[in-house]
Amino acid sequence: MRRLRLLLLLATAGTAGCADSVINVIQPANDRAVTVVGDSLMYIVSNLENVSQVDTLTWNNPAERATVYHQSFLPHGYTLMVMFDAVGIVVDSTLLEYQLTTYSQAGVPGTWTVLLIYSGAWGRAQFSLVPLVGDPPPAEVRTSSVLEMRPAGDRRSRSGLGALVTWAKEADDKHRRG
């Protein structure tokens, strides 16, 4: 009987994971801050609780590439960053990460657009964008392709990440249409 109770407890804990709560958007209490220092951009949003929305930034990048210093801490949910160069070509698509440095692909310098696509995100989104002249260090090239992970409309994309990428595709299409 004691084992049965333990199993029931574990099963309850497991199924509780399927529960969900109210979907939020970024609010003043999240202290959203976008700071430009020189050519660099810093972004932070704190205390996210189940946030799902698209946040858009623009950034003047004088270089062809960007270094992304990830400092986010999002233990639940996902946030996808999609970066477009001055002519609207995608030069990066990566999940916001915890303590990681990534590099964009080469693009056209000028006003770059950054889409941040939140999907059930909890925690803190924080990163810095710094112009990168030349190529990134070879050993540390981390070109991600999260945007390529799931095609839009894929019915199998039931997970939060799948929905997020579908959303990213749609946002990309909308952006391209102007």
Place this chain on the structure above:
Amino acid sequence: MPSKHIARLATGAVAWLALASPLMAQGPQAFSLSDTAVAIGLSPQAAHLRFTPTPAIPEAQFSGDTLPCPQCDPQKKHFWVAVAEVMAVNIIPNLVSRSSGQEWAKFSLESWGNNLTLPWQWDNNAFLNNQFSHPYHGAMYFNSARTNGYNFWQSAPWAFAGSLTWELFGEVWAPAPNDLANTTLGGITLGEMLYRVSSLTLKNEATGGERVVREVAAGLLNPVRGFNRVVRGEAWKVSRTPPEWRQSTIFGAVNVGYRQLTVTGEGVDETLDGVFVTAEVVYGDPLLDLSKKPFSFFSAEVTLASNNAPSRRLTSLEVRGSLGAKKLGNGGLNQLAGYMTYDYIANPVIEFGGQGFYFGPVIGHRPTKGPRIRAELLGQFMPVAAVQSDYYLTAEGRDYDYGIGLGGLADVRLTWAGLAQIGIYGRYVFEPIISGFPGNHQLFFTGATGRIYWKGRIGLGADFNVLRRWSNYYDRAEVSRKNNELRLYLTTSIPQWRD
């Protein structure tokens, strides 16, 4: 000398100590190749030879039967000690991470509540982390029970419980189903293997420097056991080594040689030359011990290779242990057998990892003259398997898809006792993808292996393996890769192979 070189040397010394000591622990017995042996066929490269200790020295003289044997009797279960050790296995890495300022380690009542109520997420750690580090962590949970009086089956739930508590309460990150599966199943397989290899290492009759070396080596192989032996005073108390710590047949080998990889596929045609070193252990008789307690027979093989990327120097680690068997027909060696498996393969084509089960007929024939034969045809089920992906790439380092692994293995081996062994095998895995880029992977491994020994100590071996991967993706071009692998090597058996 740079510190990283010192670290590598130290790692090599520890690895050698860990490998050699359990095999030396078999004592000054004469070993003879008794048969077919061999063939557990788990891994493409293993030669799987079988050695039987010749009773040249009476067991009583060797093990000291006049000594008391407090560890021979069924051991008392230390439930609360095991609980405390599972907690310690969770808390120690948490505290280390917390002390270095890692946010994910700073759990709270709020994070526990979130982990209990919010959806689980497949995590995106690199292959080595998810497919090796987590299973090794699971081995510690398993041994928290195994070294506190619990048997194999009783210890298995502890690996699950330890992993679940870590996922829910040990870190702030969302619980990950892949971590739970890898830690639990991999922990059971690696845990029992390490428990038994550390048993081989230990010798309670030993004293002085030999005792220190054995206890340290066992502690490196199985830290939880090492800790318990120190706390209980077993590490220095002279007593009789329990007979169940010694298996009737043991084979170990180290192979060193040349390895050539040829990779072909769409837009890929590359040849890589390098060197490799493999250590392997075949524990128990691959036919006679299948129906005994779980892991009375197991094989384990680890390979390090130079012609892989630095993150893939650990090229393979494969373990297969018996779970039980039922005789087919009257007498004979034919059986229906079940196994538990752990796979970690990282090369430019395959990157394949997972834990699962084999089940199927194992056929053996051991004539008094001529080659001895062992053949098996096994089906495989892997609850979670990881296969290299061509489209799923994350900045965090995950470059593989997760899915269920379904497939099988056919393997035939022939052994001329004391002289040579040859074998052929084929293995197929189908993986519909659950997490990653939608689609499926198919893997096909096939190859041949052969070895010939001289004076039972030194031999020459050659393996040729073909690894194929077909990956079909939804809405993306399919990808196929083929990897031919040639290995030519010198092999040394531990202990000596005689007939």
